[in-house]
Amino acid sequence: MSPRQAAACCRPVDDLLNPDLFKALCDPTRARLLGCLVKCGRPCSVTEVAECCSVDFSVVSRHLALLEGAGILAATKQGRVVSYSVQYAHLCRTLRKLADAIEECCPASEAKACKEGCCGKR
Amino acid sequence: MSPRQAAACCRPVDDLLNPDLFKALCDPTRARLLGCLVKCGRPCSVTEVAECCSVDFSVVSRHLALLEGAGILAATKQGRVVSYSVQYAHLCRTLRKLADAIEECCPASEAKACKEGCCGKR
DNA sequence: TGTGTACTTGCGTCATCATGCAAGTATTGC
DNA sequence: GCAATACTTGCATGATGACGCAAGTACACA
Numbered sequence: 001m002s003p004r005q006a007a008a009c010c011r012p013v014d015d016l017l018n019p020d021l022f023k024a025l026c027d028p029t030r031a032r033l034l035g036c037l038v039k040c041g042r043p044c045s046v047t048e049v050a051e052c053c054s055v056d057f058s059v060v061s062r063h064l065a066l067l068e069g070a071g072i073l074a075a076t077k078q079g080r081v082v083s084y085s086v087q088y089a090h091l092c093r094t095l096r097k098l099a100d101a102i103e104e105c106c107p108a109s110e111a112k113a114c115k116e117g118c119c120g121k122r
Numbered sequence: 123m124s125p126r127q128a129a130a131c132c133r134p135v136d137d138l139l140n141p142d143l144f145k146a147l148c149d150p151t152r153a154r155l156l157g158c159l160v161k162c163g164r165p166c167s168v169t170e171v172a173e174c175c176s177v178d179f180s181v182v183s184r185h186l187a188l189l190e191g192a193g194i195l196a197a198t199k200q201g202r203v204v205s206y207s208v209q210y211a212h213l214c215r216t217l218r219k220l221a222d223a224i225e226e227c228c229p230a231s232e233a234k235a236c237k238e239g240c241c242g243k244r
Numbered sequence: 245t246g247t248g249t250a251c252t253t254g255c256g257t258c259a260t261c262a263t264g265c266a267a268g269t270a271t272t273g274c
Numbered sequence: 275g276c277a278a279t280a281c282t283t284g285c286a287t288g289a290t291g292a293c294g295c296a297a298g299t300a301c302a303c304a
Binding site for chain 4: 167168169179180183184187199201202203204
């Protein structure tokens, strides 16, 4: 199959290779903020998250809103406090689906190597 | 644990949440080119890949070089033809490691949902 | 009702990056 | 050697995006 034919061939990987998801993760500041939230393991307010980073509070607010828009975080408002929490299940599932979809296209000769790292040795 | 404490706490997710990887995937043109190569399942020349996309040839050349720099593609040169191939195993492993690392931080109450999609029902 | 806290939004600025064109390099075949 | 092919690189341009400041909104509490 030529790349031109491949382009016309519709596979799960097409939807999963969604640039919008990666756009949310490609900024160093956002990656850091997300890392804090992931490791924290509980919903956090904007004020709390802002303490992780030396950027302006407004920047943190915007980054968190963007991550929410990408489906990576979920926001809940209680009074004047907005709590952001990591969508662990959704994020893990999306990443694994992408790995599965890529693997699905992987030629047989390499398929074994692809499976490493999933419920096996790493 | 506060986000500030979490920031100081070193976990596998810190390294895996690498913005450079996502930077390579966040451009729509690059995502499309990578999608073609993934679905194609074999090494392709720059000329072949360029047929997938309506952008200038030089743009494709640059995108492929960038994807190689990110470790997503591998390049081999035979004569005047450069063939790019998807690093299936590395890419899948990285994505799954990231999912594992995120899951590792996931509170117990949500952990079950995180595991869905990996060697289980989806 | 006023004051303080928590967050969002508008705006200007600076940096990065995607793109196309043109020119350059490398390699093949005649 | 010369032309053609395959690709890379330099450069200018336009678009996008990250950032900080300042102003605005929403809510709680006295």
